[in-house]
Amino acid sequence: MKVLNMRKFIDIGGRKIGDGHQPFIIAEISGNHNGDLSRAFRIIDAAYEAGADAVKLQTYTADTMTINSDLPDFQITQGTWAGYNLYDLYRDAATPWEWHAPLFEYAKSKGLEIFSTPFDESSVDFLESFSPALYKVASFELTDHPLLQYIARKGRPIIISTGMASIEEIEAAVQVIKNSGNDQIIVLHCISGYPTPVNQSNLRTIPDLEKRLGLNIGLSDHTLSNAVAITAVGLGACVIEKHITLKRSDGGPDATFSLEPEEFKKLVADCKDAFLALGSAGYVRREVEKGNAIFRRSIYVVENVKKGDVLTEKNVRRIRPGYGLAPERYREILGSIASRDLHVGKALAEDDFQPQ
Numbered sequence: 001m002k003v004l005n006m007r008k009f010i011d012i013g014g015r016k017i018g019d020g021h022q023p024f025i026i027a028e029i030s031g032n033h034n035g036d037l038s039r040a041f042r043i044i045d046a047a048y049e050a051g052a053d054a055v056k057l058q059t060y061t062a063d064t065m066t067i068n069s070d071l072p073d074f075q076i077t078q079g080t081w082a083g084y085n086l087y088d089l090y091r092d093a094a095t096p097w098e099w100h101a102p103l104f105e106y107a108k109s110k111g112l113e114i115f116s117t118p119f120d121e122s123s124v125d126f127l128e129s130f131s132p133a134l135y136k137v138a139s140f141e142l143t144d145h146p147l148l149q150y151i152a153r154k155g156r157p158i159i160i161s162t163g164m165a166s167i168e169e170i171e172a173a174v175q176v177i178k179n180s181g182n183d184q185i186i187v188l189h190c191i192s193g194y195p196t197p198v199n200q201s202n203l204r205t206i207p208d209l210e211k212r213l214g215l216n217i218g219l220s221d222h223t224l225s226n227a228v229a230i231t232a233v234g235l236g237a238c239v240i241e242k243h244i245t246l247k248r249s250d251g252g253p254d255a256t257f258s259l260e261p262e263e264f265k266k267l268v269a270d271c272k273d274a275f276l277a278l279g280s281a282g283y284v285r286r287e288v289e290k291g292n293a294i295f296r297r298s299i300y301v302v303e304n305v306k307k308g309d310v311l312t313e314k315n316v317r318r319i320r321p322g323y324g325l326a327p328e329r330y331r332e333i334l335g336s337i338a339s340r341d342l343h344v345g346k347a348l349a350e351d352d353f354q355p356q
Contacts (some may be wrong), residue, residue, distance in 0.1 A: 010157050010184055010216060013113050013133045015053065017186065017238050018216045023271050024239045027052040027264060031093030031253040032245040039246065040099065044107050047244055050265035051272075054113035056136060056241070057103065059123040062091040080194040080256055093253040097126060104130045121150050128154060134184075137173075139163030139192050139220070145176045152180035159239065160185065161220045163192030167212065174213060186239055187213060189232070190220035195257035201228045206235045222257045226267045233274040240271055298324035298347060299333060305342040310335060311353055323347040 009018040017024045027047035033040035047055045066074065068087040076084045084092075095103075100116075107114035117136040118124040124147075127135070134157040141147055142165050151158060158177060162170050170187065177185055189205045201223060209217045218239025219232040229240045243258035259267060285293065303315040311333055318327040324347035325333070336353040346352070 008183070008216075010186055012054075012157060015113075019236070019238065021238065022275050023233050023237060024054065024218070025052045025268050025271060026054045026056050026239065026241040027244040028056045028241055028254075028258075029095075030056075030058050030243055030258075031095070032243065032255060032258055033095065033099075034250065034252045035092070037096075037099055037102070040095070040103055041106055042246060043244060044103070044110065044112065046246060046261035046264065048110040048112055050244075050261055051268040052112065052244075052264070054115065055107050057095050057100065057114070057116040058093075058119070058138075059095065059097070059100070059116040059127055060090065060119035061094055061097070062087050064120045064122060065090040081253065089253065100126070100130065118147075118151065120147065124151055124154065132156065134159060137161065139165065139190050142173050143169055145173070148173055148176045149180045152177040152182035155182060157184035157186070158182060159188060159218070159241075161188045161190040161241075162209075163190035163220070170209070171213070174215070186216045186218055188218045188220040188239060188241060189237075191222065194222055194254070195224055196222040198223050198225050198228055203228065203232050203235055206232055206237055210236060224257065224259070226263070226270055229267055230270050230274045233271050234278065240267075242267060294322050295320055296322035297327050298322045299327065299330055300324050301342045301344060301346040301348060304344055305338045307338055307340050309338045310356065311338060316348060325349065 009016045012024065015024065029040060029043050032043060044055055066086040070085065074086045076082055076086065076089065081089050104114050113133050115132040115134050115136065116127055117138050118127055119141060135151050137148060137151065137158060137160040139161040142160060142162060160173060174185060187209055189209060191200055191202065193200065206217050206219065216238045217236060218241065219229060219237045220241040221229050229242065232240065242264065243254050244264050245252065245255050245258035245260060247260060248255045248258060297318045297320050299316055300319050301315060302317045305315050313334060316333065318330055333353060335356055337356050339352060339354050342352055
């Protein structure tokens with residue numbers, strides 16, 4: 001496979017993202033504030049308490065997303081948002097622009113990174129006033145090359161989601177960003193199902209994207225199972241993005257595929273454990289194993305032996321613990337002559353016998 005460039009670490013607020021570093025966990029707020037600013041603050045609190053590294057907003061208005069039309073093209077007839085027309089959905093789910101300043105300030109006061117997904121150039125211009133550490137491109141905007149160019153030229157790291165995209169579309173998007181002078185790219189494997197069934201997660205795409213693109217790869221996860229994100233970390237995902245809400249039963253545009261605070265807290269802990277479990281390839285005895293080596297098998301005297309007696313399968317055996325000679329010496333030792341009296345329970349040593 002062609003590798004477009006060598007992977008590099010991405011620096012987000014002094015935090016390195018990439019191979020060998022803890023996964024960067026993003027709590028996506030999206031429209032789960034349900035039009036209530038105080039609820040948005042409480043979601044940030046929940047993300048902080050869960051151990052997330054960042055919270056993410058979405059920046060748009062209904063008018064920058066679509067037009068207000070009752071024509072059939074603009075009606076949603078299936079899936080999570082069935083019954084809405086596009087304009088009404090985006091009007092209800094949008095995060096008011098006047099909320100951004102207090103939300104950015106509050107998240108930063110908690111030590112969280114905060115950034116957003118802009119959906120048009122005006123959104124990018126607005127977000128620039130907050131000097132975000134990075135930008136996110138949504139799956140549905142992956143093919144909007146003018147928007148990709150506009151974001152890329154701001155010179156900030158970019159995370160792009162790949163739901164619904166072919167490999168050709170993904171490679172084209174990456175190339176557009178690079179051609180705009182920006183190589184700070186993280187690509188998130190994503191299935192744009194809301195929610196996504198676990199058996200359609202296709203996580204083997206993560207290492208495949210890494211090979212094809214030569215970039216750091218993560219996961220934007222819309223399942224309700226933490227197993228998917230944990231497995232993704234095991235496959236090399238350096239970023240995990242997941243929606244968070246206070247309570248799914250409260251409703252809201254994205255509630256059905258969002259985690260509640262305790263679930264998100266477990267997600268963070270389990271993803272960090274998954275990363276720690278990876279360790280590094282190698283066969284050196286680990287510290288935790290060292291005390292247990294004594295419980296391996298070794299060669300012991302199991303019947304009293306007089307000096308000059310022959311060592312046989314009857315009077316020496318391979319048993320636990322491991323203080324005697326290694327079991328692979330057993331056939332060599334059988335038939336040897338005891339060089340001294342040996343008692344039951346004696347760990348056989350090199351000077352306890354001599355060849356016959």
